[in-house]
Amino acid sequence: MRVGVLTGGGDCPGLNAVIRGVVRKGVKTYGYEFVGFRDGWRGPLENVTMPLGVDQVRGILPRGGTILGSSRTNPFKIDGGVEKIKDSLAANGVDALIAIGGEDTLGVATKLADLGVNVVGVPKTIDNDLSGTDFTFGFDTAVNIAMEAIDRLHTTAESHHRVLVVEVMGRHAGWIALHAGLAGGANVVLIPEQPFDIEKVCALVESRFETRYSPIIVVSEGAVPAEGGDMTLQSGELDAFGHVRLGGIGDRLASEIEHRTGKEARAVVLGHVQRGGTPTAFDRWLATRFGLQAITAVHDKDYGKMVALRGTEIVRVPLIEGTGELKLVSPEEYAEAEVFFG
Numbered sequence: 001m002r003v004g005v006l007t008g009g010g011d012c013p014g015l016n017a018v019i020r021g022v023v024r025k026g027v028k029t030y031g032y033e034f035v036g037f038r039d040g041w042r043g044p045l046e047n048v049t050m051p052l053g054v055d056q057v058r059g060i061l062p063r064g065g066t067i068l069g070s071s072r073t074n075p076f077k078i079d080g081g082v083e084k085i086k087d088s089l090a091a092n093g094v095d096a097l098i099a100i101g102g103e104d105t106l107g108v109a110t111k112l113a114d115l116g117v118n119v120v121g122v123p124k125t126i127d128n129d130l131s132g133t134d135f136t137f138g139f140d141t142a143v144n145i146a147m148e149a150i151d152r153l154h155t156t157a158e159s160h161h162r163v164l165v166v167e168v169m170g171r172h173a174g175w176i177a178l179h180a181g182l183a184g185g186a187n188v189v190l191i192p193e194q195p196f197d198i199e200k201v202c203a204l205v206e207s208r209f210e211t212r213y214s215p216i217i218v219v220s221e222g223a224v225p226a227e228g229g230d231m232t233l234q235s236g237e238l239d240a241f242g243h244v245r246l247g248g249i250g251d252r253l254a255s256e257i258e259h260r261t262g263k264e265a266r267a268v269v270l271g272h273v274q275r276g277g278t279p280t281a282f283d284r285w286l287a288t289r290f291g292l293q294a295i296t297a298v299h300d301k302d303y304g305k306m307v308a309l310r311g312t313e314i315v316r317v318p319l320i321e322g323t324g325e326l327k328l329v330s331p332e333e334y335a336e337a338e339v340f341f342g
């Protein structure tokens with residue numbers, strides 16, 4: 001048996017641990033051979049491969065990123081893409097493919113499975129918004145990085161009597177913001193699922209200063225003001241302290257808070273720091289177990305499935321479950337955190 005492996009979409013701490021788990025068990029337990037496809041679906045599309053065996057996965061467990069490289073290439077958006085993928089799998093003697101990725105990568109895997117390709121999926125995103133699994137690896141690492149940043153920002157905010165706005169990743173879901181905000185003792189958490197009332201945010205900022213403490217606001221990159229609550233300042237305008245504000249919601253929010261409250265505010269955009277570097281122990285554990293389960297699924301010829309965490313069990317579910325509706329923070333879960341706001 002010869003198995004292809006690829007990693008697609010945004011990278012994420014733990015990808016190498018999955019690859020290592022797949023290869024170690026595949027070689028040692030089943031005597032399989034592997035071929036690594038470079039840069040997500042671009043690898044089989046352009047037939048760019050690399051050797052993948054026990055030697056290649058040695059020492060990669062603590063390393064962030066992916067030894068296979070990644071891209072957001074989608075073969076279904078390219079003329080003749082699917083045929084090229086099938087040709088490349090055949091040319092490399094690949095009997096089964098393990099695709100490690102998020103919504104888009106698993107979406108491609110689902111369609112290929114429907115076309116008869118032997119594929120098993122492994123879910124991945126730091127955003128933790130994939131359905132079908134309780135957690136994705138990479139999320140815990142991102143939350144810990146954001147929590148450490150919040151811890152550090154508390155002290156500088158207090159020293160300067162400033163508002164600190166921390167923008168974290170999460171285009172559609174506020175999981176990173178909510179978990180890091182709770183863990184770091186943030187005073188306000190704003191997430192995409194709950195459009196925020198800027199007046200209420202400013203009132204919380206002012207009440208926090210009344211208690212002689214400085215507020216820390218955690219905002220997901222995808223958070224938006226509620227309808228009718230448009231913010232006055234636009235990107236690039238000078239704020240009340242003469243700073244030029246650029247770009248994202250973190251900067252806009254800091255400007256708006258200064259403008260409305262007269263309190264000095266700074267924005268910190270954590271960006272790709274949350275995706276880089278070494279995975280936490282939890283993410284190494286989860287990613288390793290996903291890898292072991294994925295190669296076991298191949299051995300069982302249980303194709304068209306995705307591995308998933310349910311409670312403390314690693315299970316297999318239909319690939320389609322990972323590509324359906326995104327898993328969002330419920331109003332109840334958000335409301336529970338509101339007791340800490342202000």
Ligand code: F6P
Binds near residue numbers: 102127169
């Ligand atoms: O989906 C994961 C994610 O990290 C999002 O949180 C973020 O919006 C996006 O990827 C960033 O993508 P890119 O690395 O392509 O800028």
